[in-house]
Amino acid sequence: MSSKKIKAQMRVFQELENQLLIQADKLGVKDDYNPIKIKEMEYDALKNHLLSFYSERSNIEYEMQVLGTDKKEVLIKLEKLEIYIKRAERLLDMYKKYFGKVFKTQNEEKEKIEKFLTKSRISVSVGEN
Amino acid sequence: MAYEAPTIAANLSQDKMFSAQKAAYQKLKEEVPKEKQNEGTQQMSSLVWETVEGKDGSKTYKVGMQDTVYLAAASSALAEDEVESLSKNNNLRFRDKTLQVLKNKMVKLAMDTFSHNFFVAELSKMGVGVITFQMGLLGISPAEIEKLMSKAREEKNIAVKNGLAQVASEKALFGIVTGAKIV
Numbered sequence: 493m494s495s496k497k498i499k500a501q502m503r504v505f506q507e508l509e510n511q512l513l514i515q516a517d518k519l520g521v522k523d524d525y526n527p528i529k530i531k532e533m534e535y536d537a538l539k540n541h542l543l544s545f546y547s548e549r550s551n552i553e554y555e556m557q558v559l560g561t562d563k564k565e566v567l568i569k570l571e572k573l574e575i576y577i578k579r580a581e582r583l584l585d586m587y588k589k590y591f592g593k594v595f596k597t598q599n600e601e602k603e604k605i606e607k608f609l610t611k612s613r614i615s616v617s618v619g620e621n
Numbered sequence: 622m623a624y625e626a627p628t629i630a631a632n633l634s635q636d637k638m639f640s641a642q643k644a645a646y647q648k649l650k651e652e653v654p655k656e657k658q659n660e661g662t663q664q665m666s667s668l669v670w671e672t673v674e675g676k677d678g679s680k681t682y683k684v685g686m687q688d689t690v691y692l693a694a695a696s697s698a699l700a701e702d703e704v705e706s707l708s709k710n711n712n713l714r715f716r717d718k719t720l721q722v723l724k725n726k727m728v729k730l731a732m733d734t735f736s737h738n739f740f741v742a743e744l745s746k747m748g749v750g751v752i753t754f755q756m757g758l759l760g761i762s763p764a765e766i767e768k769l770m771s772k773a774r775e776e777k778n779i780a781v782k783n784g785l786a787q788v789a790s791e792k793a794l795f796g797i798v799t800g801a802k803i804v
Contacts, residue, residue, distance in 0.1 A: 498801045505792045512784045514737035519778055525785060534803070537790035541797060580797045586804040 528594060535587045542580040549573050642757035720759060724769060727752045731773030732780070 509530065516522045552570050555561050730752065733745035753766055796803035 493799045493801075498799055501795060501799075502801070502803070505788060505795070508788045509785065511737040512781050512788065515735050515777070516781050516785075518735040518737075518742075519774065519781065521778060521781075530785065530789065531804075533786055533789035534793050537786070538793040538796075540790070541793055576797050579800050583793070583796050583803065586802070590804050 528591075531587065531590065535584070535591075538580060538583055538587065542577065542584065545573060545577050545580060549577065642754055646758065646760075716759075720756075720761070723752055723756055723759070727756065727766070727769050728773045728776065731770050732777045735774075735777050 513522060513525060516525050549570065552566060552573065556566060556570075727749065730745045730748040734742055734749060736742045736745065749770075756766060757763075792803050795801065
């Protein structure tokens, strides 16, 4: 697929997401769907797809080994499945990196705030006079 | 643009609707005894509720005072598929059927009031107002209407959640199939 088509499709996904987020906003639950939460949903969906690919692969392998099927169609299917699994695993790694990066920046910001709060602590001494 | 969820208490136009409906109902109550006096001379018409393809036979109901309201409500709120689905349920009588249709329609319209499309949302709000009025005339309490509104809200919430999950799933699948970087 050309990069133009991919971009167009991504825009469609973005538009659908935006529309649903507007609806969530009207319902007053937009905070439940922040960008990280949406990425988490994508990550979960990706994992589910990967699991179904794994099970499909094991089914095909079982069919080939036990039933002795070695048809060209099955081999092509298995090959395609391998490609999809590799891509899914690569995407999963990318998501993990993304989450790592997000959590790292969040921790850094948290540390900065804590540092600022400890620095700007005001001490008051109360004398007898 | 900021929106307010259509609640019965907060919406001024709906408040007006309620007061108008209350007044109309009161008037109707007062007029009933007079009508009863004239009953001997008044020509009563009848209403026929046909079931699907007439297999179960058509049912005839005498049109009473309040039935005109039911009729008006039904004719404005019924969609063909809804009539069919309800007609198959022979246990329901005409009034129950109308109420059921109105309730279903109300939930659907109330769900649409949260639509991202401005026109759909505004038209749905108008529709909710009209149906609220009709339901009020048919004696449904505001508490029950409010219950329907909260039911619609819950259903919409679930629909949004499922929609986002569906988009996420399709996006992930698209990334797998095309190898596009979706992160």
